[in-house]
Amino acid sequence: MSQHRPGSTSGPAGAVPALPDLPEATVARLPEYLRALHHCAETGYETVSSEGLAAAAGVNSAKLRKDLSHLGSYGTRGVGYDVALLIDQIEYVLGLTQRRAVALVGVGNLGHALAGYDGFASRGFHVVALFDADPATIGERIHGLQVRHIDELPAVAAETAIAIGVIATPAAAAQAVADQLVAAGVTSILNFAPCVLSVPPNVDVRKVDLAIELQILSFHEHRKSTLTALPGGRAAGTSGQEAVGS
Amino acid sequence: MSQHRPGSTSGPAGAVPALPDLPEATVARLPEYLRALHHCAETGYETVSSEGLAAAAGVNSAKLRKDLSHLGSYGTRGVGYDVALLIDQIEYVLGLTQRRAVALVGVGNLGHALAGYDGFASRGFHVVALFDADPATIGERIHGLQVRHIDELPAVAAETAIAIGVIATPAAAAQAVADQLVAAGVTSILNFAPCVLSVPPNVDVRKVDLAIELQILSFHEHRKSTLTALPGGRAAGTSGQEAVGS
């Protein structure tokens, strides 16, 4: 148990948070574990084994145990993990104990859907402002929020601390929007526009490109069809795990 | 040049495709290179260096060169890559030379937006059918397509080969939909529902979970704030590349 500080308990009620820097791959999986744990809790489980939780999260158990061990984990040998405790731990590490404010820029086709996406609210995020540059959209009400002009961003940011900015504009506008978000003090950006953003080193950017996902699937589809078409090609479904890495 | 078959040219016009199995990480980046290349082409470039293309795609040049070398690449030392040629190469490898049919299941909040997403059509994909289970939505026209009941899936699949199924239903319905897609012969699935799908080994699944992306950003946000709050914590923006892996 290398990560346990002696003395005071760490975590939600602990004194010093001391987030040990987790491997990036682990961080990316923690939300999935969290979702699986919530599911366990709703189904009435108080405790769950690494095997069971791993299955629910779609990974193998060794990986799950190593991931959780990085948190200085709270399992019990011979028993498993306490569901409620682990939920608290992961939520704490991910910084979900405080509800984070999200500002969404671009209320076109995709932005419109994101503004009303249930998954955000149900997972500790709160969309607090919608922005756009198109005069036609300004003032429109979407899921209870009024669309404001992007130039009002500094004013809004001044009164409400924005934790995360979501960019759902066309690619051509994305860099300018990113600059405005950064200028307003936003240090985390989720970018749906198909382009590369350049930002200062202290700003984190994650990109989601829906077309890219399809293209990756297309590659595998293409490969499957050429494999089966080739002389020595093994028939589809013959062997091997084909699940594509996320 | 390890991958060149002697004799006949490979690629778009080649005899035997012979897709050398590329590293998964490389496959995931090819679409990004493709986008950057299209941008180059539109800007009038006929040739581009690894340095230039890497910058446009948001990676470093060594990685890009290694990725392209896996295709048995078409660069010229001292000059760079021929933009048009490389576009053809990558589109061929990704299987984008044929337009692939996409079926979308679930026309709720998110599905509605996906049905009209420009990025799909502009990148070689064609949404050919919309499905839902809710009687209230059946018959509705969205971006020129009529929503059909999910039970009609087999009939539609029989007349149009569906390359990719997109699931945009609530989590509770997703597994059943996946089963129906698989039964209809679909072997590639893009899943937006926050749950793990179990499918036969010959079916590829990619998952996009918007809330997970926010939670990963939340972690970094949390860590940044604790770092700056701690005694010895270096101030934000002091050093280091913080861009988060995709």
Add this chain to the structure above:
DNA sequence: GGATGTGAATCTGTTCACAGCA
């Protein structure tokens, strides 16, 4: 007994640095 936590081995991916070619 049974399940966690973890060193060691392995695999995958990234980066370096330079040979080789235009």
Add this chain to the structure above:
DNA sequence: TGCTGTGAACAGATTCACATCC
């Protein structure tokens, strides 16, 4: 000289297998 292509070194992530503890 300039830039690609690539072996070799490096770093990171996954898997194995088992010691450890309830």
